[in-house]
Structure formats: C-alpha cells, structure tokens
Amino acid sequence: MSKPIENNVVKSLVDLYIANMEMLTDGVSLAVNNVRADAIESFLLNGIPNKKNEKYKYTDIQLVFEKEYEKYFASQNISVEQSDLFKCDVPNLNAHLAMLVNGFYFGEKLTVLDNGVVFGSFAAASTQYPELFEKYYNKVADNATEGLTALNTAFAQDGVFLYIPKGVVLDQTIQILNGFVSNEDILTQPRNLFIFEENSEAKVAICDHTLSTNSFLTNSVTEVFVERNASVEVVKMQNANNGSTLISNVYVHQDKQSRYTSHAVTLHGGLVRNNVTANLNGEECENKLSGLYLVDKDQQVDSRTVVNHNVPRCFSNQLFKGVLDDNGVAAFNGMVYVARDAQKTEAYQSNRTLQLTDDAKVYTKPQLEIYADDVKCSHGATVGQPDTDQVFYMRARGIGEREATLLQMFGFAHEVIQHIGIEPLRDRIDELVNKRLRGELSRCNVCEMHCM
Secondary structure, three states, X not given: OOHHHHHHHHXXXXXXXXXXXXXXXXXXXXHHHOOHHHHHHHHHHHOOOOOOOHHHOOOOHHXXXXXXXXXXXXXOOOOHHHHXXXXXXXXXXXXXXXXXXXXXXXXXXXXXXXXXXXXXXXXHHHHHOHHHHXXXXXXXXXXXXXXXXXXXXXXXXXXXXXXXXXXXXXXXEEEEEEEEOOOOOEEEOOEEEEEEOOOOEEEEEEEEEEOOOOOEEEEEEXXXXXXXXXXXXXXXXXXXXXXXXXXXXEEEEEOOOOEEEEEEEEEEOOEEEEEEEEEEOOOOOEEEEEEEEEEOXXXXXXXXXXXXXXXXXOEEEEXXXXXXXXXXXXXXXXXXXXXXXXXXEEEEEEEEEEXXXXXXXXXXXXXXXXXXXXXXXXEEEEEEOOOHHHHHHHHOOOOOHHHHHHHXXXXXXXXXXXXXXXXXXXXXXXXXXXXXXXOOOOOHHHOOXXXX
16 A cells, blocks of 8 residues: 555554543553653554565555554443353363453453462553553563554553462463454454563463454554563464454563463464564573464465574474465564574474465565574475375275365374363364364354354
C-alpha cells in the first residue's frame, strides 16, 4: 500500500490515543503510564511495518490495520452464561485458571496463593505491586525499533500478570484463556508481564480462541523475566477463526543458569504473526523454542525468532515445522546472534515444511550472526512433499494411500508435540492435531475445545 495511506492509519491511531488518554491512564500504575508518551512517539516514527521492512517482507501487516475495528477502552459486560463457554477442555490438567475476554481480565482480579504466587489482572497488579512494575515493566520490550510493540506500550491497559517468588516450585500449571467474543470487529492490545524469580519452576499454558465469527485483530506484548536457575515452560495454542489476525510479541530475559522452553501450536487463524526475542544475559542459560503450524485455505502463519547469545556458555535450540495445504502461506525467519565474548556457545536452528500443494507458499530464512570463534552452531531448512517410497511401503502392507500420507504427517508433527512437558496438554494437542490433519476440525468453532 502507499505511504500516504500508511500515514493515515498511523495518524488515526495516534489521534485515538490522544482522545482516550484519560481512559488509558485510569486504573494502572505510574510505571505503565510514564512510558506511554515515549512509546507513541516511537510508534509515530516507526509506523506499522510493511513489506519493505525486511522483518515483515512476507506479511502485509499494514493492510490488516487499514480495516475498521472497534476499540474498547473498558471491559465489556459478559454474562455468566457466556463465561461458561470459555473452556479449554484438557482432561486431567491440574491448573490455576486466568482468563482474558477481549483483552481485559475476567473474574477475580488477583489471586494470591499460600506460597506467594500471584496471578491475575495486569492493571490490578500494577497498582498493588508497583515495586515489581518499576523493576520489570517495559525493561525488555523493544519500543525503539518495533512499531507494533511501541503501539501496545502506548495503549496498554490490561492483560495477565504472573509472579512466581524465589524458590517456589509450582506443581499446578497456570492456564491462561485468551478469548475473543463480540458482534463487532475489534482491535485488542493485551499486555502481559511474567516474572519467575531465582530457583523457581513453573509451567504456563496459553489458549487463544475466538468465540464468534467477527474479525479480531490482537496485538499482544508479553515480557518474560527468568531469573537465576529458574525453569519455565510455556505452551501457546492458537485457534482463531479465519477472519482474525493474531500478532504476538514475546520478549524474554534470562539470567545465569536459567531454562526457558516455549512451544507454539497454531491450529487455525487467518493471519498469525509470532515474534519471539530471547536475550541470554547470564552464563549457562538454556533456551528452547519450537513451533508447529497447520495452514490451509488462505491462511498465513509467519514466525520470527531472535535469540541473542550475549554471554559465554549458553545453549539454544529451535525447531519449527509446518504442514501447508491449499493456498496456505508460511514464513519462518530465525536469527541466532552470538556476541564476540560469547565463547562456548551452542546454538541450533531447524525449519522443516511439508508442502502438500503447488499453490501453497513457503518462505524460510534461518540465519546465524556469529562474532565468537569457539562455538558450535548450525542452521538448516527443508521443504518437501510426503515420501512416496514410504507411502508405497505402507500401501504394500494394506494401508490405504490417504491413510499412509496422514501417518507421515502425524509423525512429522509429533516431533514437535512430543517435547511438550505438560503431559495432559501434550496428549490433547496430539489428538487435536490429528483431527485437524484429517479435516475433522475445519473450523475453530467446531473443534473439541468446547469454545462454542
């Protein structure tokens, strides 16, 4: 699209910010409000990325923002009956539940467990725990060069806050349900802050779901702080209708000997853009990122990862896999940066895609930028079709051609799923992926997550 149109979109969002300043600043702490002015200036400078931006060359984010969306600056009234619809049905999952509806926290604002764990509303936490927000909020998010992150920082009102104190090992999973339901097309910008103090351990499951057929555009930012010797696993499942756009910006700070593992599973969504930036700032960190995306019709999934090895003796591994059908589009751009002093680094990166039709499009660009000389690093990408020799072998043993192809696809996807450490969720995702590949979950609102 032309530059003047882009400027009009940016201008309209800046005007919206100015007109609603009183509502934006109400109910949150100074730590949140004091950074808004710089953020909106940065957004005005950087704008909304278009395909001329190398990091967004395969995804037309600017075009999405030109659509008219309703913007809510306060939580909407959702009836108890509707709230009962927000179920992420995972049998035997032992979890504490946190829920967002259209970007605002739903239910009791803050929960404090006996072990000191706190989770709940980002807004409420900012006023009740101002010292934590002064220390952590907006300390790792890139407002300077990322226009969408700056936009979120300027408009941040609510989201999910999670605090795991020093030495606490949380047995129960924190399950975050991020639901979208409206009879209008809406834009939401949730802001999340996760803090895992020294020697803590926790698992987080995030489920994104649309509960109505309207278009939703969400531009979320999550800051994650993993302190010394803390261990964190995050599983994100995205299941949105085909008229929706999910933009997720995750920024991770890791201290010495910390472990951070993330899995992103995309079942449905019109346009999905997942950005992860991990900063390994303490020696002997471990960072593992994986993704699985199933793309068909005219859906598009774009994954970008940046892992910065800033200190010596850290390990990172990335595995992203996609299955593309129909006119689906998938893009992967992964960057591993190794600083000059980051000797003894180990970093591995792999992107593999099954392309089922000639009309599907795959763009892959794994990258290494290495300034140290004593390292072990590798990266690679493959794009292929189901193995005809394997299909022939299975058919010779009485398995039909379609079933033989499906078995290959299941095995291909399971390589990512098998690494999910939350067993009930792993089993459920495995089941849903199998159903999705068989075409039994052709629309998100008929899936067995019971969202509708």
